[in-house]
Amino acid sequence: MAYSIWRCMLNRSATRWHLYRSLSLYNSSHGFNAEEIKNKLAPFTGGSVTLVKGENGIAELCIDNPSRMNAFTGTMMMELEERISDLENWQEGKGLIVYGAKNTFCSGSDLNAVKAISNPKDGILMCMLMQNTLTRLQRLPLISVALVQGKALGGGAELCTACDFRLMTEDSEIRFVHKLMGLVPGWGGATRLIQLVGSRNALKLLSSTLRVHPQYALNIGLADDILSSGTDGPLEKTQTWIASYTKGAAEVNRAVKKVITSGREKLIEDSLRSEKDIFGTVWGGPANMQALEKGTKHN
Template sequence: MSRSQLAGAQAVISIPRRETSLQGRMELNQEMARRVLTTSPIPMKTKLLHQIGLSLYNTSHGFHEEEVKRKLEQFPGGSVDLQKEDSGIGILTLNNPSKMNAFSGVMMLQLLEKVIELENWTEGKGLIVRGAKNTFSSGSDLNAVKELGTPEDGMAVCMFMQNTLTRFMRLPLISVALVQGRALGGGAEVTTACDFRLMTTESEIRFVHKEMGIIPSWGGTARLVEIIGSRQALKVLSGALKLDSKKALQIGVVEEVLQSSDETECLREAQEWLQQFIKGPPEVIRALKKSVSSGKELCLEEALQTERDLLGTVWGGPANLEAIARKGKFNK
């Protein structure tokens, strides 16, 4: 932002002083953000929403990322592994099988590291997220949950994971969650951050948060509503609707139920399924995904401008010129 824009924004967001309670500060920050977005030029709004590496929360929201990282480092166990194939497909594996691939604090940190790596993988086109040893993920490691028991700790982890999964969702890669076994709690929320979901026959997705006396906190509610609508989401989140593979397919949570339940074979099936979306050069697939993300998150005018800008990155490029030359041969 230029100095003149900053000065203008500061002038616009002159707000009466409120009491300095936590609630008052949160309301003040929300009002400041709303006014900046509603009065800023469109390119600035688009940049705020889509800049690579931009977090939803920062110190103005009471979120201190380095402090949260230091707390999460205290809870080791498991790993988040990334394998990048020559085909342009990445395979992200949640690997903590002794605890049904529950997220330890260290795994949460590693997930962010892998997202940053994927943001910079220019040859990438697609991504499969799965769990090790025939199960997806049971959510958060309860050892960490017990130790991070204060509302302040809960809010901090919430903001950390919302930041991470929003960046994941905005990756310029077409992503699919491969659900084997159970995806519970936070694991179920992770599946909603993917563009698509596939399940094996005996698998299930369960938002068990209500049973734990909480609600989804990694962005799962908002994303589930977008996927299946508010009425169906309310049924699922309340536990009234159980998502086995048959019901999940019926209401549109998943795209397909795979034939095999074998770990190696269903991964092969998922890779074959994903291939239909990623045929073509990386720069085109990535621009396509960015354009769809803009259409989903921005208002029409902003999305159209983003589409225009993205077109400028591929129009007249190698893939475009090659396609024109190839089509020209058939028109003779």
């Protein structure tokens, strides 16, 4: 009898959690129309977001568009959302590694797509779509780690903040280049950066567009470890690193992540929506358009 009651309570709790984490940050009451922005992003194809689930309960999510430094095309943004939905339903999952193909993490958005939706309305819709997706990534009941190789720029820097941990290779950098584009972060990166490094350090990184190298990132709490060169590759080393945090039963690991998420997220939605509103004041503005016309690159 006691066991039956416990199972019933567990199932109810799981149902409540599923409903909680599947709720979008934005919906029609906030003026969000997912189909409208997806239809505008769909013509911008190329690249892929692939997901491989390991028998050890660790999944690998790869951002793959190396000809553009793994920048997100329109279809890749939609694929990322689909992969997150898949992970939300993976009951055997314990951990997630997010990385980029060809030793580069991610350089943010593909400029071709950005230029096509540079009007304020479409920019806000894209912002809402990506905030929804990265918030769901952060809320996954999986312990997640971003493997940062090469460059994590702009939206790529924002993506890595949506993971629980960040590992950097010795030659990598994280750089919030938004100011150079006449913008501020719009995918939730500013809100999450403040949580990770504090408002003072976050202001330094956003206002200076500083190239954050591994040791500095480690010092301020943006990185959790630096992967040295050796016989094993970075992905294999990351698998070994995350294994120490994902030992034991999947349901216990998932419960640990859920209580952390619950304790962390008080008032976060208000902060994210504020970030979206501020982003909307500069998207498609003079400085942003001037940077797009120049074809500004961040090498």
